Amino acid sequence: MKYKLLGRSGLKVSELCLGTMGFGTEAGWGADKEASFAIMDAFANAGGNFLDTANVYKLGTSEKIIGEYISNHDRDYFVLATKYTLKDNMTNPNASGNNRKNMMRSVEESLKRLKTDFIDLFYLHIWDNITPIDEVMRAMDDLIKQGKINYAAISDTPAWVVAKGNTLAELMGWSQFVALQVEYSLLARTPERELIPMAKHFGITVTPWAPLGGGALTGKYLRGEPGRVKEESNRRNERSTAITKVVVEIADELGVSPGNVALKWTMQQGFSSIPIVGATKLSQLEDNLKTIDVELSPAHLQKLDEVSAIQLGFPGDFFREDAVRVNSFGGFYDKVEKRN
Numbered sequence: 055m056k057y058k059l060l061g062r063s064g065l066k067v068s069e070l071c072l073g074t075m076g077f078g079t080e081a082g083w084g085a086d087k088e089a090s091f092a093i094m095d096a097f098a099n100a101g102g103n104f105l106d107t108a109n110v111y112k113l114g115t116s117e118k119i120i121g122e123y124i125s126n127h128d129r130d131y132f133v134l135a136t137k138y139t140l141k142d143n144m145t146n147p148n149a150s151g152n153n154r155k156n157m158m159r160s161v162e163e164s165l166k167r168l169k170t171d172f173i174d175l176f177y178l179h180i181w182d183n184i185t186p187i188d189e190v191m192r193a194m195d196d197l198i199k200q201g202k203i204n205y206a207a208i209s210d211t212p213a214w215v216v217a218k219g220n221t222l223a224e225l226m227g228w229s230q231f232v233a234l235q236v237e238y239s240l241l242a243r244t245p246e247r248e249l250i251p252m253a254k255h256f257g258i259t260v261t262p263w264a265p266l267g268g269g270a271l272t273g274k275y276l277r278g279e280p281g282r283v284k285e286e287s288n289r290r291n292e293r294s295t296a297i298t299k300v301v302v303e304i305a306d307e308l309g310v311s312p313g314n315v316a317l318k319w320t321m322q323q324g325f326s327s328i329p330i331v332g333a334t335k336l337s338q339l340e341d342n343l344k345t346i347d348v349e350l351s352p353a354h355l356q357k358l359d360e361v362s363a364i365q366l367g368f369p370g371d372f373f374r375e376d377a378v379r380v381n382s383f384g385g386f387y388d389k390v391e392k393r394n
Contacts, residue, residue, distance in 0.1 A: 078112025
């Protein structure tokens with residue numbers, strides 16, 4: 055396992071992040087404590103140190119299982135990420151949302167379940183569209199000053215909100231977001247319109263969730279195997295099926311699993327990206343770990359890009375028009391260095 059710097063920070067995290075949304079057996083699926091411990095053991099033994107959870111995963115059981123595990127291991131080895139926003143109870147109107155009151159309450163509850171004094175990376179989970187972003191940034195910075203969290207992060211939020219937050223933080227001397235969690239895969243490339251360019255500009259690491267499209271990109275549905283993704287889902291429509299077939303074709307050529315190809319694609323897109331690999335079975339994690347030894351050629355990347363390409367819409371596609379490039383660069387577009 056190699057290690058990447060998380061955003062503009064000096065924090066070193068493994069190139070794969072272990073997703074633990076399935077730790078616990080609530081709702082009739084997931085890994086029990088014994089299986090979860092075995093998965094974390096295998097991940098740590100492979101050099102993995104980056105764990106992702108949330109207050110709501112399996113009604114808090116995910117955090118509890120991780121807490122029991124790390125209390126019997128080297129806490130400082132692990133970079134532990136969790137989230138707040140979503141309800142863990144329905145007792146009052148401030149027991150959910152992005153507001154400071156819920157943030158402070160949620161942190162305390164997560165610390166108890168995780169059996170730790172601090173959280174390494176703390177995400178706002180989903181934007182509620184009512185809380186001012188300056189309230190969030192100030193509260194996150196206060197938690198960092200209190201030593202309850204080490205770094206701030208954000209998930210499932212419009213690009214303009216994240217940009218405003220980091221700009222305010224820079225102006226006010228507050229801590230900035232170092233990670234951005236979004237759905238991103240060969241089946242879901244819309245973050246390329248605004249979110250990923252924004253993350254590149256601010257030096258934020260992207261941590262894609264569902265990088266395997268809920269398992270669709272493993273080819274399981276092409277093989278007629280059962281799974282949790284319904285047949286009418288966009289992850290199994292005609293476009294997604296065509297993309298998955300190309301993933302399987304490249305995997306067969308390289309002698310690796312389709313999942314390895316799909317994961318590696320998210321890691322070779324020219325920006326800092328650490329996919330979150332969820333696992334409820336040890337065999338799933340063992341296959342995902344093989345991704346670190348896979349390398350996709352430029353020809354592979356081009357083939358995957360062509361089959362999964364999306365329209366950027368305005369202004370992204372407008373900027374690509376030849377007439378616009380000629381007028382904006384005076385005929386020198388191909389001779390001028392571009393910013394990453």
